Structure formats: structure tokens, C-alpha cells
Amino acid sequence: MMWGALQRKGVLGINRRNARYTLFSNDRSRYPLVDDKLATKRLCSEANIPVPRLLARAGLHREARLLPERLRREASFVLKPARGAMGNGILVIHGDGKGGFLRAGRPIPEEDLVYHAAGIISGLYSLAGHQDAALVEERLEAHLELASLAPGGVPDVRVIVYRGLPVMAMIRLPTLRSGGRANLHQGAIGAGIDLARSRTSHAVLRHRPVSVHPDTGESVVGVGIPEFERVLEIAVHATDRTGLSYVGADVVVDAVRGPVILELNARPGLVIQLATRAGLRPRLDAVDRLLGRHDCDWQQALPVQERVVLGQQIAAEQAG
Amino acid sequence: MSRSVFVTGLLLVAAGLGLLAVKVGVYGIPLVPTETPGPWQVELRIHVRGEGGRGSVRALLPPPSATQSIFDERSSSDRLSFSIREQEENRLGVWTGWLEDIHEIVYQFRIQSRPREVAVPAPGEGEPLSRALRLQFTRPTSALPASAAAVKELLAQLDLPSQDDVAARIRTIYAFVAHEIERIPSAGDDALLTLAHRGGSAEGKERLLITLLRGAGIPARVVRGLELREGVTPEPRTWAEASARGVWIPLSAVHDFFGSRPEAFIELGRGEQPLVEATGVRVVGHRFMAIRESLRPDEIASLLAPDNPVLRKLSLYRLPVPSQAALRVLLLLPLGALTVAFFRNGIGIATYGTFLPVLIALALRDYPLSMGLALVAIVTGLAVFARGGLERLRLLMVPRLSILLCLVVLVVTGLALLGEDVELPDLFAGVVFPIVILTMLVERLYITSAEEGLREALIRAFWSVVVAAGIHPLLRSEIAGYLMFSFPELVIAIVGLLVWIGGYTGYRVADLVRFRALVRDGSGARPS
Incomplete structure (x- = not known):
């Protein structure tokens, strides 16, 4: 019963995602472009796609020891692994104005920063435990219209891009329980976005439907996403650069800079279907019908804006 | 599942099961082991270091008698000639030749021990000794x-x-x-x-x-003679006859029997003749090994030498005892891998690594499940406990994990002492392999707890152990062991099943659980 109901809804299961989309249509040799945030950053910068500014990079333990000195003047920054997964190992740090550092409002000793960077370099947070590099990026700030929705964190928009078309999107709202992180399995809210209307339509918290943010009580359904067209455009544009055909792009709408690509993911999760309350399969199949055979060179044919419109149409048709 | 995947899987499964069917149907190889305990397969391995001259090695060979039957005797020795000499009541195997450097002599036999009660004849009956x-x-x-x-x-x-x-x-x-x-x-x-x-x-x-x-x-x-026990090296035994x-x-005043020797005892000879002796050598050493078969002797004969010459060549029962013992375990691993594939792709359980559960089950194979699980619980508990303290010292990754290994070794050493006190000396007999595997588990646990939090790490460790516990009975199962060893072609069928699992693109049980909210909402209609 359960089975048939999911089937009718067109829910994409993990086996099918792996077999048809992440394994079959994503060229394995291109994974490093998205797994390594530094490579993604370079890729996007070359095409003038906005990304968080890189403040420092430490690939060796002795470079990690130099970090506090280099970062003393910054008002705030984010320390993260270049090849981390699922938001692990990320520290958000503020300057205290006197050359010291604060984490979540409390002072954090310099040694702790160095120790954390050393852990990153040892591969503690990297995908397969390999040697990694610690990156320091500017801290993005939530757009004013979204700031009230996510106290203590920066929400980001996850866009699933398939063969150059945006097919599904949700906004991830950090909660106190998620520790300010925008990861659903850590307790962030996922709110599905209606691609055509640029508004959230449903929301889930830990796989259960919710309508208000547990920390603020504000409604998380029916919220308009600022500059949403631009979000979809840079998601599609960045995906084009990777040569991968099934990608989850994470975009932050920054208060100052507007939409910025945070990272790309070659194995995006499937919980987005819960947040949008829609299955992925009908949309993916519609893209395949529209574009025809898999190996044709369709990407260059259409400008990014037109593909965004196509994606919005497909989403609207499948929803209707 | 695509058509080609289905057909490939079907062909492999059919090939495996077809071969099995031919062996069972045409050559009469039994499909399941018989209930009665079968014969023992015993191997005597003698190592000698010669003095560079002629010499000989003598060993007591089991005599056939009313209480034990011997079959399928084989001897192999490099550069030595072998003969059997009857000496009074004993059968002596004699290997002679030019002995220099190291020689290895292997003597194998299968023996069915059938002890029976010997009654003293009534007065006037029986024929007195000469x-x-x-x-x-x-x-x-x-x-x-x-x-x-x-x-x-x-x-x-x-x-x-x-x-x-x-x-x-x-x-x-x-x-x-x-x-x-x-x-x-x-x-x-x-x-x-x-x-x-x-x-x-x-x-x-x-x-x-x-x-x-x-x-x-x-x-x-x-x-x-020898006392044969499953999973234990045969022990030389001495007893008496009156x-x-x-x-x-x-009768035996040590092993407490009178009139009938235990089934586990087999006779090798009588009198003061040692089990193995040699002349013209510098050093001689020997070792017995035994495994129990789960078939009747006639059934073993059909496996050992089927009518078909090709099958005879392929019969694993011809191999030396140590290789057989190793292969019996090895051939069970595909079953474990199949189980893991099913749990991961069919059910959607997250375990550590792909085969860690198989390795855990293998490591704990020699222990009863409860004891194995206790061992895992103690070791992981220790790792979690030590994690807190180590975190504070801020050590780098590799030394930190090495410290954990040291702690695991210390705990196991302590448990071994404890085992001695509660008279479970076998508890840590073959401990090296389990330690390696448990340390791997601890390492994964440790990395995951750093990356994703202790909760997630423990959940995954829990599921790994659950899957291992699911595999454990398979690895200990006599029937599974017999089937895989007697019909190794089943591995082909397992590959076929794995092809099917690999091509399965339907939902996992975990998908059904995860997306149940989508179904509960039913209509699929969108609120505006």
C-alpha cells in the first residue's frame, strides 16, 4: 500500500537515485569539482558567479598556526573543511573588536581555532578521511526578508538541477536545535519552494510537516524568497560549469551581495521531496522527454534564463 | 530493474542452482547433512630435520577394529618412501629415505568411532587368553x-x-x-x-x-589415542585395557570410563610405542588436526569421489585438512556479503563500511552470540568513555586512534585474565583477529562521532552490530557450512542474486519510512 502510494506520487527512492542519476548520469571524474569547495569556488569565479570570498586557506599544520594572526582584523568569518560533508566541521567566528575571537557570543581561545583547523587538515571531517585543507571564508548574512525566519543561522536555498534545468527547490532554515546549521538531519526546517511563484508551499522538520518556526513562531509557509529567479539562474549556471547532470546547488541570498553559490553537491539528498510534498520522478522524466536522448549537446543551445523558465513550467505542470 | 540485469542475474542463479541440481540428482550427493554425527577427518603432520643420512620416521596409525573404522587413508611426503608395518597389535607407518634439511610428512585418514559397551562374559563363557x-x-x-x-x-x-x-x-x-x-x-x-x-x-x-x-x-x-573435539586441537590420550x-x-581412571570408551576417543596403538618417533634426525615435531564431517561415510564417499571424473577433480573434500578448514569459513563469506547487500540496498540500514558487519560476524564466529555481543559492547563502551578524556588533550588524529587501540588491547588482556578466573580459558584463544576488527569498529565509531555527533555514531554502530548479529548464525550454521562447502557453485547463484540487488531501483524500506508523511497527506493536492 505504502509502496503503491509512493509510486503514484513519483517519489524518487535512494536506489533509483543512485542507479539512474548520481551514478549513471554524473561522470565520476568530475566529482572532485563539487566535493572540493576550493575547486568549486575557482570554477564559479572564472564564470563570474558569486561565491563567498576566501579569506585564508591552510593545507598544512604550520599554516593552521598562522591563522589567528591573519584573521585578527576580520569582523567575522567561517572556518570550514574544503571537502566536508553535510555541514560537518564548520565554525562561525566573530571578532571581539580587541583582537580576540568569539564563537556563539562566547570567547574562544586561539588554540581552539588552531586545533580545529588541524583536525580539518588531518581529514577528520572530509568525505573519506583523507587529508584536507581548512578554508576561511567571509561570513554571509541572511537577506533581511529571511533573517527573521532563522535566528542564529543563515538559511540557504537548495536547488536540484537536472540536465541544466532547475526541477525542485527548498529553503533550509536553521533552528536552535540544528545549532545554526542548515542541515535537515541536524534539525533544520526544510520548506519547499513553488518554483513558479517563488514562495514556500510546505515545510518539514525532522520528516514531519510544520507550518511555523519552532524558535520564533513565525510562519514558514507562504514566505516569498527574495531574488529567487537569480537564485535559480546562478544554480543552473554553476551546474553548467561542472559538467555534471544531476546536482544539488546550495545558494545563500546574502543581505549585501544577493544570491551566492555556497556549494554544490553531486549526491543531493531526497528529503526535498518531503519539503515540497512532491515526487522528483515526474519532473525528471519531463526533463528527459523535453531534452530527448541523454548524450545530446543541449546545454549550449538555450540561455540560462530560458532554462529557468522551462524548469518553472515543468514544475507547475507536474504540480497542477 | 532493467532487462539485461534481470537476465544476467537469472542466468547466474540458474547456473548455480543447475549445477547443484545435477550433483544432487545425478550423482546422489546429499543436499543436507544427516542427523547422525559423521566421521572425523584427521591429519597428522610431521616435521623432521634430518642429519644428512639414512633415517626413518615411525608413527602409530589407527588400527581398524570393531569400535572404529578407518577409510580414505592417504600419505604424502617429499622424497621418502612410505610403508605400513604390522607390529604385534600396532600398525606403524614408516617413512624411510635420505633425511636432510626439512621434510614434511602428511598422513590423513577418516575415522568413524563406534564405541560399544564391552560386557565381561559369564563364568565358563569366553575364550581365555593364551x-x-x-x-x-x-x-x-x-x-x-x-x-x-x-x-x-x-x-x-x-x-x-x-x-x-x-x-x-x-x-x-x-x-x-x-x-x-x-x-x-x-x-x-x-x-x-x-x-x-x-x-x-x-x-x-x-x-x-x-x-x-x-x-x-x-x-x-x-x-x-586421541581425543577429538570440535574446534580444538586433538589431545593425545592414554588409557588402559584389562x-x-x-x-x-x-577403562580409564583419568577420563572416568569403564567398559566403553567415549565416542570422542580414537585408538592409535597399544604399549609403550610413542605416537611419533624417528631415527637419523636432529629434530622431530608433529601436530594433529581434525575436523568433523556431517555426513555418513557412504555420503562422503560420493562427495569424495563422485562417478564423474570432472566432479572428482573439483571435490573440495580431497584437500588437506587445514585448507578445508579455511575454505569452509571462506565460502561462507559470500552469504555474509549477500546479507549486507540486502540490509543496505533493500532495507536501507546505514552500517559502517560495506563489509565491516561481515568481518565483525567473522571475528565473533568462535564465540556464542551473547558473548560476542558483550565483547563488542565492552570495547565500544570503552571507546566512548575514553573519547571524552582524549578530546581534552587535543591530540592529532593518528596517535589518538593508536591510543584507543592500546586501550582495547589492555581491556582484552584484562578480560583474558578474568576468563581464566571464571574458567573460560578458551575465551581469548584466537584473539588477534577479533581485536583487529573491533579496533576498526572503534575507529569508525570515533571518526563518525567527531563528524556527525556521538548519537549518529552510536546509531550506526548499533545497526552494524545488528547486521553482524544477523550474519553470525549463518557463519556458525552447520547446514550453511555444509551446503557452501559441498556445493561451491552456490557462489555463482549468490553473484546472480547480488546482480539483482544491484539492479534493484525500487524503494528501500527506509524510503517507505522516511516518506510516509507524503502518503499520509493522501490526496496529493496542494494548498494554495
Whole structure:
């Protein structure tokens, strides 16, 4: 019963995602472009796609020891692994104005920063435990219209891009329980976005439907996403650069800079279907019908804006 | 599932099962092991270092008798000639030749032990031993000083029943040695010292028993053999035989039997002949190995040498005992891998690594499940406990994990001591492999707890152990072991099943659970 109901809804299961989309249509040799945030950053910068500014990079333990000195003047920054997964190992740090550092409002000793960077370099947070590099990026700030929705964190928009078309999107709202992180399995809210209307339509918290943010009580359904067209455009544009055909792009709408690509993911999760309350399969199949055979060179044919419109149409048709 | 995947899987499954069907249907190989315990397969491996001249190696070979049948005997030795010599009541295997450097001699046989109760014939029945034999087996020797004063004195004290009731006389002497003489493993083998101290080694007690029997005029002799136990190296055993009205009665004051030897004991020979001896060599060493078969001898014969010459070549039952023992375990691993694939892709359980659960199950194979799980729980508990303390010291990754390994080793050492105290000395007999695997588990646990939090790490460890616990009975199952070993073609069928699982693009059970909210909402209609 359960089975048939999911089937009718067109829910994409993990086996099918792996077999048809992440394994079959994503060229394995291109994974490093998205797994390594530094490579993604370079890729996007070359095409003038906005990304968080890189403040420092430490690939060796002795470079990690130099970090506090280099970062003393910054008002705030984010320390993260270049090849981390699922938001692990990320520290958000503020300057205290006197050359010291604060984490979540409390002072954090310099040694702790160095120790954390050393852990990153040892591969503690990297995908397969390999040697990694610690990156320091500017801290993005939530757009004013979204700031009230996510106290203590920066929400980001996850866009699933398939063969150059945006097919599904949700906004991830950090909660106190998620520790300010925008990861659903850590307790962030996922709110599905209606691609055509640029508004959230449903929301889930830990796989259960919710309508208000547990920390603020504000409604998380029916919220308009600022500059949403631009979000979809840079998601599609960045995906084009990777040569991968099934990608989850994470975009932050920054208060100052507007939409910025945070990272790309070659194995995006499937919980987005819960947040949008829609299955992925009908949309993916519609893209395949529209574009025809898999190996044709369709990407260059259409400008990014037109593909965004196509994606919005497909989403609207499948929803209707 | 695509058509090509379905067909490929089907072909492989059909090939595997088809071969099995042919072996069962045409060549009559039994599909399941019989209930009755089958014969033992025993291997004697002798290593000698020669002196560079002619020499010989002699070993007692099991004699066929009413209580044990021997079949499928084989010997292999490099550059030595082999012959069997009958010597009085013993069968001696003799390997002779030019002995230099190291020679390895392997002698294998299958043996079915069928002990039965030997009754003493009623007076007047039975055929007494010949006078010569009677003399031979009542004669005092240096090892069996039956005429010593101490022996005579004790026999007088024992107040033996009359000469007519031989059975009662034997029983009285047996009861004395069994109950009044203490067993002291470190004591010597001398019969008189054992008597004087009222205690001696196993050998000493049996010698005293025989000495006393001879002293009382009852023919008695030493029997040498092995005790075979599953999963344990065969132990050399000595016991006694006493003749009552021409019938030899097996008895042992150490292993507590009278009239019928235990099924686990097999005979190798009689008298003072050692199990293995050699001349013209510098060093000689030997080792027994045994595995239990789960089939009747005739069924083994069909596996060992089927009518078909190709099958005969492919029969794993022809291999030496150690290779067989290793292959029996190895051939179970595909079943474990199949289980993991099913749990991960069919159910959607997240485990550590792909095959860690198989390795955990394999590591714990020699323990009962409860003990294995306790071991895992103790080791992981320790890792979680130590994690807190190590976190504070801010050590780098590799030394930190190495410290954990040291802690695991310490704990296992402690448990081994504990095992000794609660008389479970076998608990940590083969401990190296489990340690390696458990340390791997701890390492994964540690990394995951750093990356994704302790909760997630423990959940994943829990599921890994659950899957391992699911595989564990398979690895211990006699039927599974028999099937995979007798029909290795089943591996092909398993590959077919794995092709199916790999091509399965339907939902996992975990998907159904995860997306249940989508279904509950039912209509699929969108609120505006």
C-alpha cells in the first residue's frame, strides 16, 4: 500500500537515485569539482558567479598556526573543511573588536581555532578521511526578508538541477536545535519552494510537516524568497560549469551581495521531496522527454534564463 | 530493474542452482547433512630435520577394529618412501629415505568411532587368553613395576574379591585409582611415585592402574589415542585395557570410563610405542588436526569421489585438512556479503563500511552470540568513555586512534585474565583477529562521532552490530557450512542474486519510512 502510494506520487527512492542519476548520469571524474569547495569556488569565479570570498586557506599544520594572526582584523568569518560533508566541521567566528575571537557570543581561545583547523587538515571531517585543507571564508548574512525566519543561522536555498534545468527547490532554515546549521538531519526546517511563484508551499522538520518556526513562531509557509529567479539562474549556471547532470546547488541570498553559490553537491539528498510534498520522478522524466536522448549537446543551445523558465513550467505542470 | 540485469542475474542463479541440481540428482550427493554425527577427518603432520643420512620416521596409525573404522587413508611426503608395518597389535607407518634439511610428512585418514559397551562374559563363557599372552600382559616392566613391594602391599589392603569374579576385581582396583589417587598435572608419570603420593599425572594414574591390575594377575595394557573435539586441537590420550575371560575391557581412571570408551576417543596403538618417533634426525615435531564431517561415510564417499571424473577433480573434500578448514569459513563469506547487500540496498540500514558487519560476524564466529555481543559492547563502551578524556588533550588524529587501540588491547588482556578466573580459558584463544576488527569498529565509531555527533555514531554502530548479529548464525550454521562447502557453485547463484540487488531501483524500506508523511497527506493536492 505504502509502496503503491509512493509510486503514484513519483517519489524518487535512494536506489533509483543512485542507479539512474548520481551514478549513471554524473561522470565520476568530475566529482572532485563539487566535493572540493576550493575547486568549486575557482570554477564559479572564472564564470563570474558569486561565491563567498576566501579569506585564508591552510593545507598544512604550520599554516593552521598562522591563522589567528591573519584573521585578527576580520569582523567575522567561517572556518570550514574544503571537502566536508553535510555541514560537518564548520565554525562561525566573530571578532571581539580587541583582537580576540568569539564563537556563539562566547570567547574562544586561539588554540581552539588552531586545533580545529588541524583536525580539518588531518581529514577528520572530509568525505573519506583523507587529508584536507581548512578554508576561511567571509561570513554571509541572511537577506533581511529571511533573517527573521532563522535566528542564529543563515538559511540557504537548495536547488536540484537536472540536465541544466532547475526541477525542485527548498529553503533550509536553521533552528536552535540544528545549532545554526542548515542541515535537515541536524534539525533544520526544510520548506519547499513553488518554483513558479517563488514562495514556500510546505515545510518539514525532522520528516514531519510544520507550518511555523519552532524558535520564533513565525510562519514558514507562504514566505516569498527574495531574488529567487537569480537564485535559480546562478544554480543552473554553476551546474553548467561542472559538467555534471544531476546536482544539488546550495545558494545563500546574502543581505549585501544577493544570491551566492555556497556549494554544490553531486549526491543531493531526497528529503526535498518531503519539503515540497512532491515526487522528483515526474519532473525528471519531463526533463528527459523535453531534452530527448541523454548524450545530446543541449546545454549550449538555450540561455540560462530560458532554462529557468522551462524548469518553472515543468514544475507547475507536474504540480497542477 | 532493467532487462539485461534481470537476465544476467537469472542466468547466474540458474547456473548455480543447475549445477547443484545435477550433483544432487545425478550423482546422489546429499543436499543436507544427516542427523547422525559423521566421521572425523584427521591429519597428522610431521616435521623432521634430518642429519644428512639414512633415517626413518615411525608413527602409530589407527588400527581398524570393531569400535572404529578407518577409510580414505592417504600419505604424502617429499622424497621418502612410505610403508605400513604390522607390529604385534600396532600398525606403524614408516617413512624411510635420505633425511636432510626439512621434510614434511602428511598422513590423513577418516575415522568413524563406534564405541560399544564391552560386557565381561559369564563364568565358563569366553575364550581365555593364551598362556603366552597372559604372561606377556601380566609381566612387570620398568614402567609397570607390578611386582614391587608397595604394589603387593596395597593389593593386600584392597581386599580384592575372589578370583572367580574378575569383573569385580577389576572394578575394585579401578575405583581405588579413580577415587583415591589425585590428579596433579605437574606431577611425574611414575607409577610407584603416584602410588606413594596418592597423586600423579594422567599418564601416572593410568600406569598405576595397569600396574595394579597386573599385580593382581589380571592382563592389562596401555592404549594410546586421541581425543577429538570440535574446534580444538586433538589431545593425545592414554588409557588402559584389562582382559577378563579373553575380552579386553577399555577403562580409564583419568577420563572416568569403564567398559566403553567415549565416542570422542580414537585408538592409535597399544604399549609403550610413542605416537611419533624417528631415527637419523636432529629434530622431530608433529601436530594433529581434525575436523568433523556431517555426513555418513557412504555420503562422503560420493562427495569424495563422485562417478564423474570432472566432479572428482573439483571435490573440495580431497584437500588437506587445514585448507578445508579455511575454505569452509571462506565460502561462507559470500552469504555474509549477500546479507549486507540486502540490509543496505533493500532495507536501507546505514552500517559502517560495506563489509565491516561481515568481518565483525567473522571475528565473533568462535564465540556464542551473547558473548560476542558483550565483547563488542565492552570495547565500544570503552571507546566512548575514553573519547571524552582524549578530546581534552587535543591530540592529532593518528596517535589518538593508536591510543584507543592500546586501550582495547589492555581491556582484552584484562578480560583474558578474568576468563581464566571464571574458567573460560578458551575465551581469548584466537584473539588477534577479533581485536583487529573491533579496533576498526572503534575507529569508525570515533571518526563518525567527531563528524556527525556521538548519537549518529552510536546509531550506526548499533545497526552494524545488528547486521553482524544477523550474519553470525549463518557463519556458525552447520547446514550453511555444509551446503557452501559441498556445493561451491552456490557462489555463482549468490553473484546472480547480488546482480539483482544491484539492479534493484525500487524503494528501500527506509524510503517507505522516511516518506510516509507524503502518503499520509493522501490526496496529493496542494494548498494554495
